[in-house]
Amino acid sequence: MPAPDEDLALLEGAARAAGRIALDFWRQDPKAWDKADDAGPVTEADLAVNEELHARLTGARPGYGWLSEESEADSSRLDAEHCFIIDPIDGTRAFIAGQEGFSHSLAVARGDRIVAAVVFLPVSGRCYTAFGEGPALLNGEPIAPTDRGVSGASVLTYRAVSEPGHWKDGRVPDFRREFRPSLAWRLCLAAEGRFDAALSLRAAWEWDIAAGSLIAERAGAAVSDRYGRRMRFNSQRGMVDGLIVAGPRLHGELLAALDDPGLRPAG
Incomplete structure (x- = not known):
């Protein structure tokens, strides 16, 4: 093998x-x-x-x-x-x-x-x-991710993430939204510290994030789905429930700021 x-x-x-x-x-x-x-x-x-x-x-x-x-x-x-x-x-x-x-x-x-x-x-x-x-x-x-908090962080994501409904009590964190066209590249840019995080609250196809997730993890980033769970691949669905990729401190702050954990699905 x-x-x-x-x-x-x-x-x-x-x-x-x-x-x-x-x-x-x-x-x-x-x-x-x-x-x-x-x-x-x-x-x-x-x-x-x-x-x-x-x-x-x-x-x-x-x-x-x-x-x-x-x-x-x-x-x-x-x-x-x-x-x-x-x-x-x-x-x-x-x-x-x-x-x-x-x-x-x-x-x-x-x-x-x-x-x-x-x-x-x-x-x-x-x-x-x-x-x-x-x-x-x-x-x-x-390569390695940055070590910073959410205030002023550069986050690679799409415009709708800034809608208050995604965040606890409607309080959108004070981060700076950026965008790049390739989702795989966004994970790598967070992994190398050119940006502070990559974030998606939408389900992501495995082929978009499989490679970037390992690269970010081995760089020292915290990598999870949008609910903080470990990503699992080669699933029947072929999708992951969003993503948070950032240095451990920023990952924790983004996860804590997202909508009520009680709304998270089981598993």
């Missing part, structure tokens, strides 16, 4: 290959269309990258399951000890617009835990990696 560092090497090579394919389409007016059920846009580049990743990764690890945004659901992954969790292009709208902030998000889950992860931004060459109990790295250098 391959060790997590061996899986990491496989993921990094695959991510860089994905980047070469994506850049062949980037700013070249790729064909794009909307997926069914308001699931967002997709381009011919997403599908080309997905095809390359599927062939490369499952060819190297034929016993691993497969969960990808751009593949048909395959329930056999639920019985696999290991599963690839992949977003071929995270930030497709940014990709279509010719912006630089899209990424490739690749992870391996063992059971319900992520054990190897890569988030790669091909335009800038930023490559975030982590495996098992190893460090989180950006282009080979260790």
Whole structure:
């Protein structure tokens, strides 16, 4: 059975290959269309990258399951000890617009835990990696989150998070809201301390956050769903109930400020 560092090497090579394919389409007016059920846009580049990743990764690890945004659901992954969790292009709208902030998000889950992860931004060459109990790295250098409280913190999130109804007694914390198009990258930006936190109160697809969650955790961030619970992956639903990713102090303050814990679901 391959060790997590061996899986990491496989993921990094695959991510860089994905980047070469994506850049062949980037700013070249790729064909794009909307997926069914308001699931967002997709381009011919997403599908080309997905095809390359599927062939490369499952060819190297034929016993691993497969969960990808751009593949048909395959329930056999639920019985696999290991599963690839992949977003071929995270930030497709940014990709279509010719912006630089899209990424490739690749992870391996063992059971319900992520054990190897890569988030790669091909335009800038930023490559975030982590495996098992190893460090989180950006282009080979260790990263770490900030250590600050909520007042004045820079939080990567969307506008609706600032609505009073999400917060105890309607008191929205005094943080500064920022945004980046790739959710996977947002987790990594919090992990490296360029921003103080990444926050989402909406359910998130596993392929968007699997890789970034391990990178943030190994960097020293506190990582949970929006209710403070440990994230679990390769689930039947394929989603996580939001996310809070930040240094331990800020994570605790955000969690404490959110709406009544009595409203949290069991589990």
